[in-house]
Amino acid sequence: MASDQKLILASGSPRRLDLLNQAGIEPARMMPMDIDEAPKKSEHPRSLARRLSTEKAEAAFAAIKGDLAWRHSYILSADTVVAVGRRILEKTEYTEEASAALHLLSGRGHSVYTGICLVTPGGQFRQKVVLTKVRFKRLSATEIENYIASGQWRGKAGAYAIQGIAGSFVQKLVGSYTNVVGLPLYETLSLLSGEGFDVQAAWRGLSMASPIKPGGKVEPLRKTLPCPECRKPSARDHYPFCSDRCRTLDLSRWLTGSYAIPVSDDESRPDDDEE
16 A cells, blocks of 8 residues: 555755655655765766665665565665766865865866665665756856855765755756756656655645645735625625626626617717718
């Protein structure tokens, strides 16, 4: 049953959790996996993203093996890699690293790869790597210095977070925006739904979970006017009338000819504009 499905997010990333929540998915558990994320010699950025997402999924799968409470869960892992050509820009922790990365990205295009790996309740592994192309504007030394002072680069691949200040650096983006944030939503939900996970389970309860409060102020689409029939304030559903009764009364006048425009008895006289 869809209500019994559990999803484990093999990541400690608040950004990935926020993206899943945005899509209406609430993981039952977060399991950050501590693995060596250093690229191998001459490893291509795409291959690195695929390998790391797989290793995280494998580690999470091994961790819950034998745990009856989680053995039929879905496991989702992801890893994002930023690269200029084949040069991989790793996660930055020091200002010198961030400054070097931002100077490299300035006025240049780069690639963002996110590997996603899904482990099904049956223990099968499904993978996908998503690519987004990004180009930064030319950054001044002052912009780089002030961005570093903001601290938003810390722990980020490529030394930037597109959902923050660095979003203003982007001159062009081709592909998935959420991929650059850390989890390509379209591809992730396609992978989940393709393996039987009900990605829309929570959607059906959203209207009940967040009802509009009675008396809440809603900006009217039109200005309230007096009803043409009784002069009471007009109602949105019957605009410009106040009720269905007044609307019907007005319609009956049209049908009976009460609104007919009077004409002269002598129709042989020419109209004024024909003289």
